[in-house]
Amino acid sequence: MRRASEIAEEDPGWTLLAQHRNMANVAAHQFFTGREIVGQLDGVRPSAVVAAVGSGGMLAGVARALRGIAPGLSVIGVTPDELPYGTPEPPNAQPKFAGAGGLTYGMRQPFVEKLLPEFESAQVGHREALTAMYDFWKETGTRIGSSAGASWLIAREKAKNLGPDNTVVTVFADSGSKEDWEKAEGMGN
Numbered sequence: 292m293r294r295a296s297e298i299a300e301e302d303p304g305w306t307l308l309a310q311h312r313n314m315a316n317v318a319a320h321q322f323f324t325g326r327e328i329v330g331q332l333d334g335v336r337p338s339a340v341v342a343a344v345g346s347g348g349m350l351a352g353v354a355r356a357l358r359g360i361a362p363g364l365s366v367i368g369v370t371p372d373e374l375p376y377g378t379p380e381p382p383n384a385q386p387k388f389a390g391a392g393g394l395t396y397g398m399r400q401p402f403v404e405k406l407l408p409e410f411e412s413a414q415v416g417h418r419e420a421l422t423a424m425y426d427f428w429k430e431t432g433t434r435i436g437s438s439a440g441a442s443w444l445i446a447r448e449k450a451k452n453l454g455p456d457n458t459v460v461t462v463f464a465d466s467g468s469k470e471d472w473e474k475a476e477g478m479g480n
Contacts, residue, residue, distance in 0.1 A: 316348030317355070317402055324349065325356020328460060332360070338457040339365040341413075341446040343438035343464065344376055347400030351407055353462060366407050367449060369442045372416040376403075386417045415441035418478070424467055425475040437471045439463035 299305045310316050340357055342350050347368075354366045370376040371387035379397040403410060415423075423440030427433065435443065439461075446461035453459065467475075 310346045310348060312401055313348075316346060317352040317406065320349045320352025321355045322352075324462070325353045328353060328462075329356055329360055332458070332460070335458050336361040337364060337460045338453050339367060339446075339449050340460045340462075341367040341369060341442050341449060342462040343442055344368040344370050344400060344403060344412075345438070345464070347402035347407075349462060349464065350410075351402040353460075354407055354410075357460065365449075366410040367413050367445055368403060368407075368410050369413050369415060369438070369445050371420070371441070372414040375414050376412040413445045415444055419444065421471060421475040421478060424471065425478075434466040434472070435463040436465040436467035437475075439465065439467075 337357055338361070340350075340354055342353065344350060350366065350368050354364060358364050368376060373383065373387040374380075374395065377397060377399045378395055380395060382395045417437070420437040420441040423444045424435050424437050425440075427435050427440060427443055442461045442463070446459045450457065450459040
C-alpha cells in the first residue's frame, strides 16, 4: 500500500483508489449492500452481523446500515487463524483464506478502527474455511468463497449462542477461487 501511494505521487497518470481509506468504499456498502440487506430482513432487527474484515469497508458500511434498524447490533469481523486481525507479525507464506484483511505488522484497517472500535474479532483456520465453503455448497447448492465459509462458521456459532429469537446476518462476498475449490474438493470432502 505504501509503494502504491508512492507511485501515485510520482506519476500523475496513476490514480490510487485506496480502498482501505476511501470513504466511498464504506458509503457504497452502507447505501447499497446494507440497504439491500435491510430490505431482505423485512422488518426483522438483527442482533449481529458477521463478515470477513477485508478492507473494512464492507463490514463498516453494512454495520452502519444495520444499526439504523438495530442500534445494539454486535459486529464480528473474521480473519484467518494464520493472520489474526492486527497481528504484529510480518506476512507469512502459510495458506490462509483470501479477503480477510490480515494487514500484518500491527496495521489495522482504518474503517474498522475508526467506525467500529467495539467490534469483535474472530479467527478461522484455512482448512476449516475450505471445509465450510464445501459443506455450504453441499447443503445449499450455492458456492461461496473461503472467507465466506469462515464467516458462515462464526455466524452459526454466534446464532447458537444467542438463541432462536435472534437473527445473525452474514455477507458472502464471492463464490470462491478456482484454486480454493480445487483444494476443498481435493481434501476428500
